[in-house]
Amino acid sequence: MTAFNYPDIFDVAVIGAGHAGCEAALSAARLGAKTLLLTQDLDTIAAMSCNPSIGGVGKGQLVREIDALGGEMAKIADLSMLCGHMLNTSKGAAVRSPRAQCDKKMYQLAMKQVLERQPGLLIVQGEAASILTRAGRVAGVMTVRHTRYRAKTVIITAGTFLRGIIHVGLDSFPGGRYNHPPSSHLSASLKELGFKLGRLKTGTPMRLNGRSIDFSKCERQDADSPPAPFSHFTGGIKNPQLPCWLTRTTAKTAAVIRAGLHNSPLYSGKIKSIGPRYCPSIEDKVVKFPHHGEHHLFLEPEGFNTAEYYVNGLSTSLPEETQAEIVRSVPGLEKAEIMRAAYAIEYDYSDPGQLDYTLETRLVPGLFTAGQVNGTTGYEEAAAQGLIAGINAARWALGGGQLILRRDEAYIGVMIDDLVSKGVDEPYRIFTSRAEYRLLLRADNADLRLAPHGFALGLLDPALKENFEAYRGAVEEHKSDKRPARALGRGPWTTENARVEAAIEKTYAIYIERNRKQAERMKKFEGLRIPADLNYSGLKALPNEARHKLEKNRPLTLAQAGRLPGVTPADIQLLWVLLEQRRKARE
């Protein structure tokens, strides 16, 4: 069958309209790139396949960063929020993070609407079959229906859909989400291009009908009043807030699970791929922490217009029969009806060690990957990558510098550097403990850190720039105990914001200074690029261990090399001399 050549040539083609794909398509189109967004199903745009929740410790900071760079996630989360909390309020500002339950459908539709209204963005329902290349560079996408979309750059944001297999008990079937077919062709296409793919696993709990839950046996947890918005620009949360409910597993739950382990695909060896340690299934928790009598479970509403409740803490791949017994063993859920069963999913990911900091693959120029396909987990991690990939792909096609965020600048920078330099061996989630400059990377200063990038890129409204600059000045004045001379002008940033921000900076002053000094030192090494073709095996002077590590990871910069365990300061020094010699010889 002959292919149909779509008449336009795109600057950026995005495959997949999940959280990464939406941000990628929006940022590219907003930068003026002629953009295509290809999705298997228009009705699952921005679907929250697991918990309809945004934020959390570390993740909340990511959402604030996305917002400060001109991304969309924070705004949509504010619009659809149904139970918002600030976490870690008993701890310092540096680790405070917003988290919220959202109305699942409202989130999807709001995002879809933003996409639909975006000029320069073509949204098409269709499934990608293969990545087209010409002369080693990316040339477009071919769909399963033989339409050829020619494009200068392509961003793959396929989530968990690459050769996805769903497990419920010992039953398994292909799927990218419970009732959605996987993408079976794209993996083969990536392999053909030479990409190293791996396999990961994750899971989701069952959804219950709220009508059948006895909430009187649960502990009510109300939203903050009023909840803090994620976005710098929405001005607050307008939705009424719903409560979440806390209950716990019992000794009976543990007994039911132990009796059912022989039907567990995890414990019978059917699932071999690795799941996230920080999001363990209930069978994992019971087996690994046998002395814990009970585990917390949160019952979280999935929307204003549905009775479906998400059972946070009961992720499992045990068979449906056992799932029913587990649910009935929990106080308040004795009569609860399961509407959707819990399941585990295995999927292909592309080793992120094959990426550059821009999220462009090193193998195929013009081809980018972002989101869960890079081995991460979480909507926030995906969205942040999508945003960076969208910006860099648009710049690639239209010209302009790359956007690379440093580890001392953003959690986004920490995440991408971790992915690129270390790869993953379990689904990667952001934690504040991953950030060595944690006190610099706060939710409260995401705007001070990143809005300058947002304005410079043109992703933030230029009309607000004056307000932001005035705010920035006012924070500095407050810090040196001067009263700001003038009003901040029209915009979201207020003098009260500036006063609060300055107070936070002052409490951390000594530590911020310390972090900054460390970061300053590191900057020089971040700038020292290691040539991609450097032949480590020729460097006999390096000790074997260091040579193997460097060869395996092929760090992009000297700083990245220094972060590899097993590479000592002396090795870095030697590498530095070798790089300098090469440079001087060229001069």
Next chain:
Amino acid sequence: MKLPDTSETIAAQATPPGAGAIAVIRLSGPSAFAAAAAFLSPPPAAPAHRMAYLLAAKDGTKLVDRVVTLFYRGPASYTGEDTVEISCHGSPYIIRTILNLAVKNGARIAAPGEFTLRAFLNGKLDLAQAEAVGELIASASAGAHRAAITQAEGAISGEVRSLRTGLVALLAEIEARLDDSYGDIPALEKRAFLRRAAVARKKAQALAAGFEAGRGIREGVKVVITGAPNSGKSSLLNSLLGYDRALVSREAGTTRDTLEAELDIDGFLVRFTDTAGLNARPATQLEKAGMRRASSAMARADTVLLVKDASIAETPSDRRAEKEVAASAAAAETIRIFNKADLPVKRRSTAGAETISCRTGKGLARLRGRLVARQKNIFAEGAQAIVTSARHFEAFFEAARELSALEEIIKNKTPGLELAAEHLRGALGALASILGETTPEDVLADIFKNFCVGK
């Protein structure tokens, strides 16, 4: 992470270790002048370029050494940076103390080849010379140098490792609570945490103190001179010292009490104890008391010089002296000295003995060398251990300081856990120079092992 960084000030011994009477310690980097001025007295306000100053190196109020100091302003220095060269006496104790003072005042111990690396990076060496830099660093990091360091570190790496394991566990306690989105983890048990933190801090302090003291070398070699009356013990002491410390006469038993004197031989401290002669038939109570003191001095000796008058045949007192030495100084090395070699010889020297003449000076240089030979060997073998120990000192000193700050924070009514984590990370960072990085993955592994976290 600790990468070699030219914005830091580095210090190290520039002369070959253990070689001479004078050692040169070099500081280089932006705060080289300030670091040196902090322990040199009187600190020159604006030291002139390449001008030598005679200054006192002081540890607090305690005088460590009088040193000749040269200040070089960058870029007119070997490294191209501000550089201070301190010439001190070559005793390992002095060298180590001065290096420790430099570290305490903001310098860090240079990595192997780092001065040359900086010279290269600052354009002080051309490309041809740069080849040599790579080789220097390579041999320093991969070859004998690294082997020496590894050996020296092997001795304490077990302790450092257990210290680090303890700190990672403490950090996991904090990080787990900071990254807990669901309030699943109970509040920190402050008392237990503080106990563990104090144990770690004390361990770091003890390790730092151990390296600071360097007891063995500081106390010097203890040499006891013994032998029959009138065999020339005090003459030997005076000859070795080069001045008359002891009263000497032809009469036997001139030395009644023990007599102490110190001598610097090739940069090593030697402490002599001259004793009363061991008489086979002591005449007086006083003489007996003197002999008892001689025996107890021998019991503490590293080396015993058993002096015999070669111009007379063996006497009963000589035999008594042999017996006393065998009984009292079993642990010490015994060197038999056949003295008065300028006179006609009446008995033959034995194997391993030294033949000398205090009058002509014959054999004295050889004897001096022999007294510190063992020390020289230890020092040569442990040469890197000296530098390494200064590096260790820096690591432990820093770790202990961070842990003290940690304890202060945890003691607060509402401790700032994110600040506590900063200090724990600081302590682990300090240890990184010995064992390499502690990665966030190490900490996460501990969290997931010990806490059931996650939805």
